[in-house]
Amino acid sequence: MNSKLQTLQGMHDRLPENMKKRQWVIQRITSVFEKYGFEPMETPAIEYWEILSGKDVYGDEEKLIYKFQDRGRRDVGMRFDFTVPLARVVSSYPDITMPFKRYQIQTVWRCDKPQYGRFREFYQCDVDIVGTESVIAEAELIILASEIFEAIGFKKFMTKINSRKLLQTICEYSGVDKSKEFELFRAMDKRDRIGIDGVKENFEVLGLSKEAKEKIISSLGQPIAQLEKLLPNKEGIAQVRTLFSYLENLGCNMKHIMFDPWLSRGFDYYTGPIFETIIEGTKVGSVAGGGRYDNLIGKFNDKDIPAVGISIGLERVLMVMDKLDMNPKIASPVKFLVTLFDEPTIKYALQVAKDIRNSGVGVEVYPEAIKIGKQFKYASKKKIPFVVIAGPDELKTHSVAIKDMKSGTQETLKLAKLNTWLQKKLEVRK
């Protein structure tokens, strides 16, 4: 790329090849979202700074927001995620149908250090259910995620489930000070990157007592039945058990689901079940993640509004697909390239294009009567399956020559028979 013509670091052009794959994945994601009753919503790219920062939702991450003053000298910032915009929307429109189930697929911007798999502009695909405390909502989101990863074609994926309530109980049981809880969760969340030993070192930094540290690490290593016996407060465990039973009743394929007491998630605002999906055998990190956050949405109008959501990491999904060599077969919407042979036959070629278009099929007309070889090359680059020649010979005999780019065969047929031919051909190719 010409260096004077760069995009900003961490922001990328999405050229046709990337876009077609992206749209293919987004189409699969939205079609599952919609089958589960989620409806589309979008919010502006820019919000008042007061909205973005007012409730301290992002904590430390707030410094990653693109902040500036607009031409009216108002402090504004660019969409960092969809959680705050969702909270604003729910609080602003009292007539919204509850439970409110919406999905939002747009770009977000984070002034983060660009690195592998981390961009400054990227797509997020969020679904949230606002207005219910029922764990059925969690179950639906987890099943929906499974259905999406299956629809995309992933074979080995795993959704890990835990509960912030359970983690809090473990902290309490281990004698960890309430004020250190969230720092502890943040340390645990780095496990995939820095390993369990790294996490233990981080526990050190938090200033946990040796006893607390050992109690936590031993608790996190227990199977759920053991934990249930161990812990005095059973609420978190009960939540996880209910969620698992709903998943089973709803027909979730349980081979993609596991309980993982180490799962903690990096955001402060979670209050109940949390979950994260990874594709096994890749090191790209999680491709989906979410959880319950019952105290956030209501902050904007001082009401109690429970909510739960999951976010599909589109950029990571695309990266994993590349890594695993998953290339969805995307057929060209254009089936015919009508070439231009020479100036005098242009009108004839255009009429042929019209005739083929009348059958409803996608047709490109090469706009110039350049060397026919170059026009064929164009068809091959754009994966157009048939190339049509309507030159002087064809004009004389009221016919067209059609080359099948796949088989390499070429046939000449009368214009009068074109329609029947098309119908037959298109049926075969369907």
Added chain:
Amino acid sequence: MNSKLQTLQGMHDRLPENMKKRQWVIQRITSVFEKYGFEPMETPAIEYWEILSGKDVYGDEEKLIYKFQDRGRRDVGMRFDFTVPLARVVSSYPDITMPFKRYQIQTVWRCDKPQYGRFREFYQCDVDIVGTESVIAEAELIILASEIFEAIGFKKFMTKINSRKLLQTICEYSGVDKSKEFELFRAMDKRDRIGIDGVKENFEVLGLSKEAKEKIISSLGQPIAQLEKLLPNKEGIAQVRTLFSYLENLGCNMKHIMFDPWLSRGFDYYTGPIFETIIEGTKVGSVAGGGRYDNLIGKFNDKDIPAVGISIGLERVLMVMDKLDMNPKIASPVKFLVTLFDEPTIKYALQVAKDIRNSGVGVEVYPEAIKIGKQFKYASKKKIPFVVIAGPDELKTHSVAIKDMKSGTQETLKLAKLNTWLQKKLEVRK
């Protein structure tokens, strides 16, 4: 809306009702774009200020760009349109297939005075063909626009066609100084808003001689055959005539097409044919517009790269649809709401939901066992056609009750027969 929770002026939340209609229209637009061989492309929301302003493409409008410094103190600006990003992309990637036919559907931002039909964040839908001087490109774009407006359901629309070359010839013939040409075009472009008399007054302000003024106005009133006789330079006329003949050959429905010598377009960069589509009987302004701009794309790498494009004004299309009461029938992707009757039957209801989902159809589960009437109301708000009850009576008899929300009839059937029933029902509703 709660005033403390506002979006920025001129920027709007796109709630589900709006989004569904928007997606319906976008789907029609893209499917036509793709049938004509255009491929999707997207560019980042933020560009270096040097790119946006470097070639003085936007002229006076440059002051409408959201400009700021990012956290690294670099001058940047938000996407104002897709023309400069397209020029940057074409210049940056030498391997791009030419002619390059891409579409771009994203939001753009303009810090304009918000007013009726003018927003600060809005969608644009652009198609451009880069790399050919052939007027076949213009013809394809005009036909494609017609096909889009027909697909959306508009009956009375008109694409007006003119040529900047022709307008320049008229200026020359009328003795208008070359330096005043563009100001004159800008004045003419206001005709729809201020009327011909208003335009004439603006001519006054430009300081045109009485003779020049009269010559222009009289020329602009001539039919094309008359103009051809009148003007010494026939190039512009020839261009328009070629375009019309291509349109006819390509099967364009000519009742939606007219030559309009008054059409001028507001951007400086057009060099050849220009066009604009209006929906008759509305005063929203044009819903599509474009033209040839052969000197812009190449500016970024000092090459000659011809280009032509058309932009569909999605926001205006939506406004006109509202005005004309055009409400596309958009079926709910969810066909069944499974209600929850009481706590003990939740698991049974979830299993029923699973059974219906297995048929491949969209199903929502109401997440709480609240009053059944409220659950029915939810189904009706979300236009879900069938509501399923799987309560204690149904559990006892291994059956479900299904209410058809349209007819109001309710039937009870054995679980074992659910599948056959579904197959029959779904076939009928297809």
